[in-house]
Amino acid sequence: MAQKTKYSMVKEQITQWITSGKVKPGEKIYSENELVKMFGVSRHTIRQAVGDLVHEGWLYREQGAGTFCSQPPSQDSPQIHPSQSIKNGKNIGVITTYISDYIFPSIIRGIESVLTAEGYTLTLACTNNDVELEKQCLQTMLSRNIDGLIVEPTRSSNYNPNIHYYLELEQNNIPYLMINQYYSQLQPPHIVMNDELGGFIATEHLIKLGHERIIGLFKTDDAQGVNRMQGFIRAFREHGLPFFPEMVISYTTEEMDTVLLEKVKQFFVSTEFPTAIVCYNDQLALQAVNILRDLGKNVPEDVSIVGYDDSFLAQASDIKLTTITHPKMKMGIDAANWIVSAVEKTGDRANSIVYEPELVVRNSTTSLIHDKKV
Structure with a gap:
């Protein structure tokens, strides 16, 4: 049997606190510092585990107040x-x-x-x-x-x-x-949002930094992901760069935590490494950072990454994400x-509103053009 990772052990323990009633709905869980000391793991591992539990509905965040217990999520009722x-x-x-x-x-x-x-x-x-x-x-x-x-x-x-x-x-x-x-x-x-333009801006940023081998990770059962993918493809066309089908890795909601991550790992192992990645959102961008770390690659030195949404996750780890505003x-x-x-x-x-996206540049992207400033 495979040994459990520290990350999975942290998730399981917090989940057990909730299901056993040790932590009740609405109660605040331990602080990040307390969890680091309690489990003897890195701050990054705690942030990843807690972030996943928030995504899955076990926990919720209140800005400036902390992280709290939700009602345990149910798959059968809204x-x-x-x-x-x-x-x-x-x-x-x-x-x-x-x-x-x-x-x-x-x-x-x-x-x-x-x-x-x-x-x-x-x-x-x-x-x-x-x-x-x-x-x-x-x-x-x-x-x-x-x-x-x-x-x-x-x-x-x-x-x-x-x-x-x-x-x-x-x-x-x-x-x-x-x-x-x-x-x-x-x-x-x-x-x-004008998500097609957002996908274009994210990709064009990397192209202007000298990247040509760029892959895109896009969710395709939501229109946002499809539109961002369209912008990704348009950037290649407008800049006259060759585009190959394998440069897009798509996924659905069910594939987010399983099939997608395996697709990404297999791509990196079996194919010439890309120099940059455009991600559907910031959450996925951080997961890509973790996969690259497991493969011994650094962001942005080896691979540049752009997220989307400028969420709290964009600045939650030591890698501050270049991203598109929401x-x-x-x-x-x-x-x-x-x-x-x-x-x-x-x-x-009848009135509708379409917001125009903007690029926020942080330290997850770097230039491949060393002889001039971009």
Whole structure:
């Protein structure tokens, strides 16, 4: 039997604390420093393990306060947060793919800040990027007679079987807004990033630094990943560089923690090493950093890496990620203002917002052009 890694032992122990009731929902877990001393592992190992548990829904972060225990995640039912339940009218539903992880807490805080000030209550639900759970979330929202809905689509690059629930909202004159992406079948009002341009900017940055052998890692069951991949390919075309199919490694939600990482490892072992990587998001970029470390490679000396979203993860490790901005809190504020205007019929329900991305350069990328400054 293979020996457990320190990282997996930390994850298992924290999970056991939660399932046994030693740490209860809403309680703060040990600090990073305490966990380092307790397990006798590096700070990087603790950050990786805790980050994964946040992603999986076991923990959630409160900026400036620490990391707390969530309700243990269930695969069979959506995460509906009754603590923010509906009362006395003026009720807004919010459905996201994830709640306690990555950029989503900032988006939700932005939404809450506006709705609270405007006297609205909020029911928050999570689909875990599963269309069956999205169906249950939509049924719950309709049963609670919401006045408006903000929703992040689930698997937005695929046909969505729950379209009729959105049409029911329209029939009932309940305004809804999609964020981060939207279902092309509906063409609804939306607030999104220009992800194609973001993918282009990320790739062009590396090309201008002299990199030609660049691979892209993109999630393909969400439209964001498909659009970022399109920008990646366009950058090669516009700069007249040869493009090969193996330079794109794609994956789906289910493949994130298994198939994808194995694909990446096999690529590095069996193929001439790339000099740079463009990643779907910052979370994946940090995983790529870890794979490279296991292979004895350094970032950016051996391989440059660009992430996406400028999340807290971009500066969470010793490698500070070059990345593409995401408005996060502003998106939440804009979405809440839009839905309040739509409910109160004071704004144009047809208006959509597209944010233009910007590059944030840190120390995960370096130039291959040594004779001139880029």
